[in-house]
Amino acid sequence: MTAQTKPFSVPTVDVDTAFERYEAIRVRLPQPTFPRESRQAGTLGDVADDFDVFILDAFGVLNIGGRAIPGAVKRVAELRAAGKRLFVLTNAASYPRSAALAKYHKLGFDFAAEEVVSSRDVAASALLDVSDIELWGVARGPDPDLSDLQAKVGTLETDRTLFRNADGFLLLSSASWTPPLQEALVAALSERPRPLLVGNPDLVAPRETGLTLEPGWWAHEAADRTGVVPEFYGKPFTNAFEAIRGRCPDIERLRVAMVGDTLHTDILGGRAAGFASILIADHGLFAGRDLDSYIARSRIVPDIICRTT
Template identity: 40%
Template structure:
């Protein structure tokens, strides 16, 4: 994530998540907890879990900085012997680059502890065996040569859009309104598959919410009526990856920690694991009507805390 992304205000982001909720995983009866328990920080409930999964942005860090108390919380969990993992929708960077950034913030995560949506982009494309010409939303440094078929970056030439047999939206770093208009106009003329490597609508970047690929995918879908196909939170592949690593751990002993209802909490609930929503340093920082948001979304977590390391700063 290197460029100057467009920003989105929180109310618009919430409205978009609510508008497109039917394109996200649907919860079955019994997936929601009976109530949400308020806790001080993650250490208050740590003894209930053998595996804890963290979202990165808004939980561990906000922008380039670690969220206060997060380093202490992760260190304390390590000492208790809890197995920790990180799940990210940052499909624009390699696992090594992501882990290096976390280590520069002071975290001790390894490449093996990371599950990125990027891992599932090629398998998603391979399912479309009849598509050979792909248009790719990604910055110019992204390793496009590793994709199947003939892939071209979506730029300012309308011909690239019309020649594509399918689209893969990976990273919005160099995206702007004119390119979005070209994408929507081309899809309106001829609907084609829309694949999404980062289904986030927005991401907390410290003092603003950056607009992510998922937002543009939904707008493109509106233009042509094609359901976007997504990998990453809240969809199952990334959660199944971690569950498959711990086949003997009961799902009630696995916790997903995130800062959004429609990616982290929804994904955890759909996977049948416990969920913790944090409210400071991420998407909901300063938000005052969580009860109303629960009611509007039909989603609520098992636990809620200000931050994983609240009081440990």
């Protein structure tokens, strides 16, 4: 059973299913080149001299759920003390960036507001450039605050008339998304194609119950069935990385390292932006799995593989 023949309706999937789905939609992702093999290291401290800027994913690099990865708070402090510039780049778009910043502070990290960039921020900026959309239908998730979008919006989860009346759609969260809502979106796009923007390109996200389906999953499924090509904002697409690049324009690109736990978002996206890529192996998506087999199957090769942050 594939997305091309029948809509997905399962609430969670396993790592192999997610990996295969990423490979199936690979044509819609950036197409960078990769090194022939990865350099091995223990921690980010072992490679600190090679880079001036570290772009850090959150899950699998800074934290696992509601706890910081052992040693991560200290490592971030050490990198900062060594004069490294630090940024957090997250595809979490269910909440405004201020909520993400508060979470990191609670975990013990000292990031400033300007050091955190979310895919929601990038999508919100894009809305300002679209002048012919009067009303957006938004999949917002649990947070009712959409004031950061600076556009006329309505919530798809609570107002079904938006599927008919909205001039475009924006998927920020799938926390409240259901198969009936997905069917309504597909029907609306089939009847009258409209822009479909995605503020979280991730296909899945790790939760306590498994890998939940994220906005990217549903957007690709809608594209398979309607032919409407979504516009993605966030990793692995270069718009997210350029938002950070604009804050350190004088740094040589290969002196910037994207650090993450996923191949198809963090590593692929970092390389597509012209940055070096570092995969954290012992936490996150591939923890406890045969990482070499996934690298061989995808041919997405990190510049460096670190065991931990």
